Amino acid sequence: MRPTVHDIAAAAGVSLATVDRVLNQRPGVRLVTREKVEAAIRQIGYIRDVAAANLAKSRVYPLVFIVPTGDNSFMHGLRFEVHQATLRASIERTDIRIVEVPPFDVPALVAALDALQEQDIAGVALVATDAPEVRAAVDRLVSERIPVITLVSDLTDSTRHHYAGIDNIAAGRTAARLLGRFLGGREGDLTVLAGSMLVRDHRERLQGFSAVMAEEFPKLRLLPVLEGRDDPERAKSLVSKALSENKDIIGIYSLGAGNRGLIAALKAVRPERELTVVVHELTRHTRAALLDGTIDAVLNQDAGHEVRSAIRVMKATADGQAVIADQERIRLDIFLKDNLP
Amino acid sequence: MRPTVHDIAAAAGVSLATVDRVLNQRPGVRLVTREKVEAAIRQIGYIRDVAAANLAKSRVYPLVFIVPTGDNSFMHGLRFEVHQATLRASIERTDIRIVEVPPFDVPALVAALDALQEQDIAGVALVATDAPEVRAAVDRLVSERIPVITLVSDLTDSTRHHYAGIDNIAAGRTAARLLGRFLGGREGDLTVLAGSMLVRDHRERLQGFSAVMAEEFPKLRLLPVLEGRDDPERAKSLVSKALSENKDIIGIYSLGAGNRGLIAALKAVRPERELTVVVHELTRHTRAALLDGTIDAVLNQDAGHEVRSAIRVMKATADGQAVIADQERIRLDIFLKDNLP
DNA sequence: AAATTTTTGATTTACGTACATCAAAAATCG
DNA sequence: CGATTTTTGATGTACGTAAATCAAAAATTT
Numbered sequence: 182m183r184p185t186v187h188d189i190a191a192a193a194g195v196s197l198a199t200v201d202r203v204l205n206q207r208p209g210v211r212l213v214t215r216e217k218v219e220a221a222i223r224q225i226g227y228i229r230d231v232a233a234a235n236l237a238k239s240r241v242y243p244l245v246f247i248v249p250t251g252d253n254s255f256m257h258g259l260r261f262e263v264h265q266a267t268l269r270a271s272i273e274r275t276d277i278r279i280v281e282v283p284p285f286d287v288p289a290l291v292a293a294l295d296a297l298q299e300q301d302i303a304g305v306a307l308v309a310t311d312a313p314e315v316r317a318a319v320d321r322l323v324s325e326r327i328p329v330i331t332l333v334s335d336l337t338d339s340t341r342h343h344y345a346g347i348d349n350i351a352a353g354r355t356a357a358r359l360l361g362r363f364l365g366g367r368e369g370d371l372t373v374l375a376g377s378m379l380v381r382d383h384r385e386r387l388q389g390f391s392a393v394m395a396e397e398f399p400k401l402r403l404l405p406v407l408e409g410r411d412d413p414e415r416a417k418s419l420v421s422k423a424l425s426e427n428k429d430i431i432g433i434y435s436l437g438a439g440n441r442g443l444i445a446a447l448k449a450v451r452p453e454r455e456l457t458v459v460v461h462e463l464t465r466h467t468r469a470a471l472l473d474g475t476i477d478a479v480l481n482q483d484a485g486h487e488v489r490s491a492i493r494v495m496k497a498t499a500d501g502q503a504v505i506a507d508q509e510r511i512r513l514d515i516f517l518k519d520n521l522p
Numbered sequence: 523m524r525p526t527v528h529d530i531a532a533a534a535g536v537s538l539a540t541v542d543r544v545l546n547q548r549p550g551v552r553l554v555t556r557e558k559v560e561a562a563i564r565q566i567g568y569i570r571d572v573a574a575a576n577l578a579k580s581r582v583y584p585l586v587f588i589v590p591t592g593d594n595s596f597m598h599g600l601r602f603e604v605h606q607a608t609l610r611a612s613i614e615r616t617d618i619r620i621v622e623v624p625p626f627d628v629p630a631l632v633a634a635l636d637a638l639q640e641q642d643i644a645g646v647a648l649v650a651t652d653a654p655e656v657r658a659a660v661d662r663l664v665s666e667r668i669p670v671i672t673l674v675s676d677l678t679d680s681t682r683h684h685y686a687g688i689d690n691i692a693a694g695r696t697a698a699r700l701l702g703r704f705l706g707g708r709e710g711d712l713t714v715l716a717g718s719m720l721v722r723d724h725r726e727r728l729q730g731f732s733a734v735m736a737e738e739f740p741k742l743r744l745l746p747v748l749e750g751r752d753d754p755e756r757a758k759s760l761v762s763k764a765l766s767e768n769k770d771i772i773g774i775y776s777l778g779a780g781n782r783g784l785i786a787a788l789k790a791v792r793p794e795r796e797l798t799v800v801v802h803e804l805t806r807h808t809r810a811a812l813l814d815g816t817i818d819a820v821l822n823q824d825a826g827h828e829v830r831s832a833i834r835v836m837k838a839t840a841d842g843q844a845v846i847a848d849q850e851r852i853r854l855d856i857f858l859k860d861n862l863p
Numbered sequence: 864a865a866a867t868t869t870t871t872g873a874t875t876t877a878c879g880t881a882c883a884t885c886a887a888a889a890a891t892c893g
Numbered sequence: 894c895g896a897t898t899t900t901t902g903a904t905g906t907a908c909g910t911a912a913a914t915c916a917a918a919a920a921t922t923t
Contacts, residue, residue, distance in 0.1 A: 526878095
């Protein structure tokens with residue numbers, strides 16, 4: 182049987198009330214007594230029963246998710262997953278609020294974060310735009326002892342408690358190796374389609390991709406990055422133009438969203454041009470394109486896993502509890518047409 | 523606020539005691555009353571607070587993991603993860619027992635399963651050997667209303683409640699495509715190293731592998747399967763022999779354990795022979811071999827995830843609760859040297 | 864040493880559910 | 894109809910923790 186508060190009281194030779202005062206940091210306990218109780222807690226290895234405590238407190242965890250608006254499939258999926266989590270709210274004792282902000286809009290994101298100050302919040306998860314102002318706003322929340330988790334895209338040098346997302350440098354490196362190996366020893370040009378170089382995850386993917394290409398696939402030449410702004414129309418015209426102007430392009434790495442446009446551009450040149458294509462994010466469109474051979478591999482981060490992980494970590498952080506680190510590692514999923522879920 | 527038993531009682535116009543009798547299927551309730559209560563439960567959407575119920579019942583979930591002995595890295599890792607789970611037992615209200623049986627030993631496995639009959643067990647997870655006797659033993663447990671979960675390797679046509687493992691046909695197909703694409707358009711022979719064709723996961727991997735090879739990579743010829751019995755020594759000699767006798771071998775797929783021997787054999791011919799190699803299970807050895815270029819890709823199933831998932835599913839099944847299906851899907855991890863955890 | 868302040872103990876209620884007991888009411892039987 | 898059986902209600906305790914109140918004891922100040 183796991184020790185209870187009664188056992189601590191007995192072991193420390195104090196009353197239940199005193200143990201409670203120590204455990205919940207209530208005033209009116211002498212230092213010596215506090216230390217005696219703390220020693221007993223350590224000695225008998227007491228661990229608070231969070232379920233019982235939450236029951237007694239009628240605790241709910243008010244959580245806030247700050248996610249970008251915008252209609253690309255990935256963010257849509259992310260919002261969907263947060264919404265799914267709200268359906269489990271009563272069971273999980275969470276109270277989830279979704280705040281939407283325009284994408285890449287630093288002031289809006291800062292305003293959304295600052296609005297949470299002084300509020301009774303058990304945790305914030307945000308898709309970070311990597312800017313000093315955002316970092317400062319996050320640090321303000323952290324200094325108010327509010328758990329802050331970055332989701333999908335991390336924040337450089339901030340004091341956020343946790344990052345629920347993939348290692349984007351590793352993702353870029355992996356894309357490079359897949360593309361390089363799939364192309365055998367062929368020689369030619371490669372095009373990279375990104376969303377925006379303003380977000381950290383895209384920059385890091387490119388960085389990892391470039392590094393491996395330079396180190397290990399010298400026959401493949403990187404062309405200047407196309408910035409599609411995660412907009413399908415723009416992506417389509419950029420890719421179409423690049424393909425028609427340069428017949429040496431044999432591979433494409435799309436590291437952002439807006440793959441609908443890319444796929445349309447590819448289908449337009451499909452039977453003639455033989456292209457090896459690696460893209461990010463499994464969506465309805467990329468799944469279909471993978472199955473019909475338009476693209477060769479999809480790198481993915483599981484939005485559902487990210488949201489569930491963020492919730493677990495926020496709750497644990499709010500309670501000062503440890504998490505199972507392994508369980509909260511977000512993996513880079515690699516999908517070929519054969520292992521689609 | 524989420525409705526409680528009191529709310530049901532009020533809504534149904536009965537006492538708390540009657541609600542309790544209905545909820546816990548205790549006798550002494552007229553059919554009409556029971557239906558009235560059940561209607562109220564549905565109507566106000568009552569969901570039992572499992573945490574509070576477990577507190578009241580001082581419930582612990584006695585769980586049994588039946589895993590094969592044997593010193594290969596994967597099973598070692600699996601046992602390690604079960605052991606890790608025992609460390610969380612008091613927090614998770616589990617009481618985990620590990621039963622070890624010799625690998626591929628059907629009577630031993632059946633005996634271990636039958637020993638659990640009549641015992642007060644909240645769930646069983648087993649690494650199944652795919653035999654009719656095992657299936658029958660599993661079905662006996664299921665008919666006793668004990669939740670049964672297959673782990674890593676599934677059981678054909680049994681009534682087990684859940685399978686916590688990867689889709690092995692998809693794994694084999696994925697291995698084939700990786701190998702095929704990595705080999706570019708080259709022509710040559712492929713060797714497959716398996717553990718034993720008696721286990722279903724190995725058979726399925728081979729089946730998926732062969733299918734994709736036949737459909738899409740006609741220039742690559744499959745040699746007869748080498749059965750290494752998950753034994754490093756045997757694997758080493760089999761592979762060494764094959765490589766020296768057949769100079770046309772350009773690729774290897776190792777779909778079982780015992781990769782230590784394979785890696786030794788590869789290193790022995792390393793600078794001269796250029797081989798593309800895909801193996802299963804990320805271990806200390808395969809990780810090192812991936813990093814030093816001896817092998818090209820590792821397919822993996824996360825034993826920690828499998829064990830944690832199995833525990834969640836057993837608990838939920840014991841309580842008649844639903845699980846988050848997505849969360850319990852075990853993914854096929856693909857590791858290149860760039861995305862190692 | 865008395866007065867005051869601080870610390871500690873004892874006790875109670877609550878959270879949502881399980882489970883047991885006993886009495887009261889309703890249904891069924893002869 | 895009364896007697897018996899079945900069903901229902903009322904009530905209390907428990908699980909492990911939180912939180913509050915009031916009294917008692919100890920420490921500190923004057």
